[in-house]
Amino acid sequence: xxxxxxxxxxxxxxCDSENISSKELGFIPTMGALHKGHASLIKKCVSENRRTxxxxxxxxxxxxxxxxxxKYPKTFEQDFKMLEELKVDYLFFPNYEELYPDNFxxxxxxxxxxxxxxxxxxxxxxxxxxxxxxxxxxxxxPGRAYFGEKDYQQYKLIKGIVxxxxxxxxxxxxxTVRDEDGLALSSRNLLLSPEERKLALxxxxxxxANKTCDEIKFxxxxxxxxxxYIEEYDGRRLGAVYAGKVRLIDNVKL
Ligand code: PAF
Numbered sequence: 001x002x003x004x005x006x007x008x009x010x011x012x013x014x015c016d017s018e019n020i021s022s023k024e025l026g027f028i029p030t031m032g033a034l035h036k037g038h039a040s041l042i043k044k045c046v047s048e049n050r051r052t053x054x055x056x057x058x059x060x061x062x063x064x065x066x067x068x069x070x071k072y073p074k075t076f077e078q079d080f081k082m083l084e085e086l087k088v089d090y091l092f093f094p095n096y097e098e099l100y101p102d103n104f105x106x107x108x109x110x111x112x113x114x115x116x117x118x119x120x121x122x123x124x125x126x127x128x129x130x131x132x133x134x135x136x137x138x139x140x141x142p143g144r145a146y147f148g149e150k151d152y153q154q155y156k157l158i159k160g161i162v163x164x165x166x167x168x169x170x171x172x173x174x175x176t177v178r179d180e181d182g183l184a185l186s187s188r189n190l191l192l193s194p195e196e197r198k199l200a201l202x203x204x205x206x207x208x209a210n211k212t213c214d215e216i217k218f219x220x221x222x223x224x225x226x227x228x229y230i231e232e233y234d235g236r237r238l239g240a241v242y243a244g245k246v247r248l249i250d251n252v253k254l
Contacts, residue, residue: 002083004091007098008139024050027142032056033073033187034082037177041146042086055092061104062128073190108134117153121228133158137169145169150176150184152251184250196243199224207239208252
Protein backbone atom coordinates (compact mmCIF):
# COMPACT_ATOMS: atom_id res chain seq x y z
CA UNK A 1 0.00 0.00 0.00
CA UNK A 2 1.28 3.43 -0.91
CA UNK A 3 0.73 5.79 2.04
CA UNK A 4 -0.32 9.36 1.18
CA UNK A 5 1.37 12.15 3.16
CA UNK A 6 0.08 15.68 2.73
CA UNK A 7 2.18 17.82 5.06
CA UNK A 8 5.81 18.25 6.01
CA UNK A 9 4.88 17.87 9.69
CA UNK A 10 3.13 14.55 8.99
CA UNK A 11 6.21 13.31 7.07
CA UNK A 12 8.62 14.34 9.85
CA UNK A 13 6.47 12.66 12.51
CA UNK A 14 6.33 9.47 10.43
CA CYS A 15 10.13 9.47 9.97
CA ASP A 16 10.54 9.85 13.75
CA SER A 17 8.01 7.19 14.72
CA GLU A 18 9.21 4.65 12.11
CA ASN A 19 12.90 5.48 12.37
CA ILE A 20 13.17 6.32 8.66
CA SER A 21 16.65 7.61 7.91
CA SER A 22 17.87 9.56 4.87
CA LYS A 23 20.30 6.78 3.99
CA GLU A 24 17.55 4.29 3.19
CA LEU A 25 15.35 6.78 1.38
CA GLY A 26 15.09 7.33 -2.39
CA PHE A 27 12.96 10.11 -3.84
CA ILE A 28 11.41 11.01 -7.20
CA PRO A 29 9.79 14.46 -7.46
CA THR A 30 7.11 14.68 -10.17
CA MET A 31 4.25 16.85 -11.36
CA GLY A 32 2.04 13.80 -11.94
CA ALA A 33 0.65 12.62 -15.30
CA LEU A 34 3.04 9.72 -14.80
CA HIS A 35 4.31 7.78 -17.81
CA LYS A 36 6.86 5.04 -18.56
CA GLY A 37 9.71 7.53 -18.08
CA HIS A 38 8.62 8.11 -14.48
CA ALA A 39 8.11 4.35 -14.10
CA SER A 40 11.74 3.73 -15.05
CA LEU A 41 12.94 6.25 -12.42
CA ILE A 42 10.68 4.65 -9.83
CA LYS A 43 11.83 1.10 -10.63
CA LYS A 44 15.48 2.14 -10.31
CA CYS A 45 14.76 3.93 -7.04
CA VAL A 46 12.82 0.98 -5.58
CA SER A 47 15.67 -1.39 -6.51
CA GLU A 48 18.35 0.83 -4.93
CA ASN A 49 16.65 2.01 -1.73
CA ARG A 50 14.85 0.38 1.18
CA ARG A 51 12.07 2.96 0.94
CA THR A 52 10.81 5.10 -1.93
CA UNK A 53 8.94 8.40 -1.81
CA UNK A 54 7.35 9.96 -4.90
CA UNK A 55 5.95 13.49 -4.78
CA UNK A 56 3.18 14.80 -7.00
CA UNK A 57 2.91 18.57 -7.04
CA UNK A 58 2.11 20.68 -10.10
CA UNK A 59 4.41 23.53 -9.18
CA UNK A 60 2.79 26.82 -10.31
CA UNK A 61 5.94 28.90 -9.82
CA UNK A 62 7.76 27.17 -12.69
CA UNK A 63 5.10 27.94 -15.30
CA UNK A 64 5.88 31.19 -17.09
CA UNK A 65 2.68 30.77 -19.14
CA UNK A 66 -0.58 30.63 -17.06
CA UNK A 67 -2.30 28.79 -19.93
CA UNK A 68 0.33 26.05 -19.84
CA UNK A 69 -0.34 25.60 -16.10
CA UNK A 70 -4.10 25.47 -16.67
CA LYS A 71 -3.74 22.80 -19.37
CA TYR A 72 -1.11 20.70 -17.58
CA PRO A 73 -2.50 17.12 -17.59
CA LYS A 74 -3.83 15.74 -14.30
CA THR A 75 -4.33 11.96 -14.04
CA PHE A 76 -4.27 11.32 -10.28
CA GLU A 77 -6.16 8.03 -10.22
CA GLN A 78 -3.97 6.45 -12.88
CA ASP A 79 -0.85 7.88 -11.22
CA PHE A 80 -1.76 6.42 -7.84
CA LYS A 81 -2.43 3.01 -9.43
CA MET A 82 1.05 3.09 -10.98
CA LEU A 83 2.63 3.99 -7.63
CA GLU A 84 0.88 1.05 -5.94
CA GLU A 85 1.84 -1.36 -8.73
CA LEU A 86 5.48 -0.27 -8.51
CA LYS A 87 5.44 -0.69 -4.72
CA VAL A 88 6.18 2.92 -3.86
CA ASP A 89 6.04 3.28 -0.07
CA TYR A 90 4.97 6.91 0.22
CA LEU A 91 3.32 9.55 -1.94
CA PHE A 92 4.05 13.10 -0.80
CA PHE A 93 1.07 15.11 -2.08
CA PRO A 94 1.15 18.63 -0.63
CA ASN A 95 -0.91 21.62 -1.71
CA TYR A 96 0.40 25.11 -2.57
CA GLU A 97 -0.12 26.55 0.94
CA GLU A 98 1.83 23.68 2.44
CA LEU A 99 4.86 24.04 0.17
CA TYR A 100 4.76 27.83 -0.09
CA PRO A 101 3.98 29.20 3.39
CA ASP A 102 5.98 32.26 2.23
CA ASN A 103 3.88 32.58 -0.98
CA PHE A 104 7.11 32.45 -3.05
CA UNK A 105 8.70 35.50 -1.47
CA UNK A 106 11.86 33.42 -0.95
CA UNK A 107 13.46 32.03 -4.10
CA UNK A 108 16.45 30.00 -5.19
CA UNK A 109 17.97 31.89 -8.10
CA UNK A 110 20.85 30.71 -10.26
CA UNK A 111 22.54 33.31 -12.35
CA UNK A 112 24.39 31.55 -15.14
CA UNK A 113 23.24 28.21 -16.58
CA UNK A 114 19.60 29.08 -15.82
CA UNK A 115 19.81 32.02 -18.24
CA UNK A 116 20.62 30.04 -21.40
CA UNK A 117 18.84 27.32 -23.41
CA UNK A 118 15.30 26.92 -21.92
CA UNK A 119 16.03 29.71 -19.42
CA UNK A 120 16.40 32.23 -22.23
CA UNK A 121 12.84 31.46 -23.39
CA UNK A 122 11.04 30.74 -20.10
CA UNK A 123 11.62 33.69 -17.80
CA UNK A 124 11.65 32.65 -14.12
CA UNK A 125 11.11 28.96 -14.93
CA UNK A 126 14.26 27.70 -13.24
CA UNK A 127 13.72 29.93 -10.16
CA UNK A 128 10.47 28.02 -9.69
CA UNK A 129 12.05 24.61 -10.34
CA UNK A 130 15.04 25.18 -8.06
CA UNK A 131 12.92 26.68 -5.29
CA UNK A 132 10.46 23.78 -5.23
CA UNK A 133 13.23 21.18 -5.47
CA UNK A 134 15.05 22.84 -2.56
CA UNK A 135 11.81 22.75 -0.52
CA UNK A 136 11.20 19.10 -1.42
CA UNK A 137 14.76 17.94 -0.71
CA UNK A 138 14.81 19.84 2.58
CA UNK A 139 11.51 18.43 3.74
CA UNK A 140 11.83 14.81 2.54
CA UNK A 141 15.61 14.58 3.20
CA PRO A 142 16.28 11.65 0.87
CA GLY A 143 19.71 10.05 0.51
CA ARG A 144 19.18 9.80 -3.24
CA ALA A 145 16.94 11.63 -5.71
CA TYR A 146 16.32 10.56 -9.31
CA PHE A 147 15.88 12.86 -12.34
CA GLY A 148 15.42 12.12 -16.05
CA GLU A 149 18.05 13.22 -18.56
CA LYS A 150 15.33 14.49 -20.89
CA ASP A 151 15.34 17.61 -18.70
CA TYR A 152 19.11 17.81 -18.92
CA GLN A 153 19.45 21.49 -18.02
CA GLN A 154 17.17 20.96 -15.01
CA TYR A 155 19.29 17.99 -13.90
CA LYS A 156 22.53 20.03 -14.15
CA LEU A 157 21.02 22.94 -12.21
CA ILE A 158 19.72 20.64 -9.47
CA LYS A 159 23.14 19.00 -9.16
CA GLY A 160 24.48 22.55 -8.90
CA ILE A 161 22.23 23.61 -5.98
CA VAL A 162 23.02 20.42 -4.10
CA UNK A 163 26.72 21.33 -4.31
CA UNK A 164 26.22 25.05 -3.68
CA UNK A 165 24.02 24.57 -0.59
CA UNK A 166 25.68 21.38 0.77
CA UNK A 167 22.48 19.34 0.57
CA UNK A 168 23.00 15.73 1.59
CA UNK A 169 21.22 14.12 -1.33
CA UNK A 170 22.93 12.28 -4.15
CA UNK A 171 21.42 13.34 -7.48
CA UNK A 172 21.10 10.47 -9.94
CA UNK A 173 20.49 11.00 -13.66
CA UNK A 174 18.49 8.38 -15.56
CA UNK A 175 18.43 7.95 -19.36
CA THR A 176 15.54 9.39 -21.39
CA VAL A 177 12.79 6.86 -22.09
CA ARG A 178 11.32 7.01 -25.60
CA ASP A 179 8.23 5.74 -27.37
CA GLU A 180 8.91 2.94 -29.87
CA ASP A 181 9.17 5.51 -32.66
CA GLY A 182 11.77 7.58 -30.77
CA LEU A 183 9.74 10.46 -29.27
CA ALA A 184 10.95 11.22 -25.74
CA LEU A 185 8.22 10.48 -23.19
CA SER A 186 6.76 13.58 -21.55
CA SER A 187 3.55 14.33 -19.67
CA ARG A 188 2.93 17.05 -22.27
CA ASN A 189 2.74 14.42 -25.07
CA LEU A 190 -0.83 13.78 -23.80
CA LEU A 191 -1.74 17.23 -25.13
CA LEU A 192 -0.64 16.50 -28.74
CA SER A 193 -3.34 16.03 -31.40
CA PRO A 194 -2.79 13.02 -33.73
CA GLU A 195 -1.33 15.39 -36.40
CA GLU A 196 0.96 17.10 -33.88
CA ARG A 197 2.07 13.69 -32.59
CA LYS A 198 3.04 12.74 -36.17
CA LEU A 199 4.93 16.01 -36.58
CA ALA A 200 6.63 15.60 -33.18
CA LEU A 201 8.30 12.42 -34.39
CA UNK A 202 10.59 14.48 -36.67
CA UNK A 203 12.13 16.18 -33.63
CA UNK A 204 14.30 13.37 -32.17
CA UNK A 205 15.26 12.22 -35.67
CA UNK A 206 16.51 15.64 -36.76
CA UNK A 207 18.14 16.40 -33.39
CA UNK A 208 20.55 13.51 -33.83
CA ALA A 209 21.18 14.16 -37.55
CA ASN A 210 24.74 14.76 -38.70
CA LYS A 211 24.08 18.46 -39.43
CA THR A 212 24.83 21.80 -37.79
CA CYS A 213 22.42 23.29 -35.25
CA ASP A 214 21.42 25.97 -37.78
CA GLU A 215 20.70 23.34 -40.43
CA ILE A 216 18.60 21.33 -37.98
CA LYS A 217 16.67 24.44 -36.94
CA PHE A 218 15.99 25.21 -40.62
CA UNK A 219 14.77 21.63 -41.30
CA UNK A 220 12.53 21.65 -38.21
CA UNK A 221 10.93 24.94 -39.24
CA UNK A 222 10.47 23.62 -42.77
CA UNK A 223 8.37 20.66 -41.54
CA UNK A 224 6.20 22.90 -39.34
CA UNK A 225 7.75 23.38 -35.88
CA UNK A 226 8.27 26.71 -34.17
CA UNK A 227 11.81 26.40 -32.82
CA UNK A 228 12.99 28.05 -29.58
CA TYR A 229 16.56 26.80 -29.85
CA ILE A 230 18.86 24.03 -31.05
CA GLU A 231 22.21 24.36 -29.28
CA GLU A 232 25.18 22.32 -28.15
CA TYR A 233 26.12 22.28 -24.49
CA ASP A 234 28.13 19.92 -22.29
CA GLY A 235 28.74 17.35 -25.06
CA ARG A 236 25.06 17.24 -25.96
CA ARG A 237 22.76 18.76 -28.54
CA LEU A 238 19.66 20.18 -26.86
CA GLY A 239 16.52 21.60 -28.37
CA ALA A 240 13.09 23.03 -27.62
CA VAL A 241 10.33 23.23 -30.21
CA TYR A 242 6.58 23.76 -30.43
CA ALA A 243 4.35 21.23 -32.18
CA GLY A 244 1.24 23.41 -32.40
CA LYS A 245 0.92 24.87 -28.90
CA VAL A 246 2.75 22.02 -27.15
CA ARG A 247 6.37 22.71 -26.14
CA LEU A 248 8.68 19.71 -26.46
CA ILE A 249 12.28 19.43 -25.27
CA ASP A 250 14.85 16.75 -25.97
CA ASN A 251 18.59 16.23 -26.08
CA VAL A 252 21.08 13.72 -27.47
CA LYS A 253 24.67 12.91 -26.55
CA LEU A 254 27.10 13.95 -29.30
O1 PAF B 1 10.67 17.63 -13.85
C1 PAF B 1 9.63 17.90 -13.21
O2 PAF B 1 8.62 17.19 -13.27
C2 PAF B 1 9.59 19.16 -12.35
O3 PAF B 1 10.33 20.18 -12.92
C3 PAF B 1 10.04 18.89 -10.90
C4 PAF B 1 11.50 18.46 -10.82
C5 PAF B 1 9.16 17.83 -10.27
C6 PAF B 1 9.88 20.18 -10.08
O4 PAF B 1 8.57 20.62 -10.05
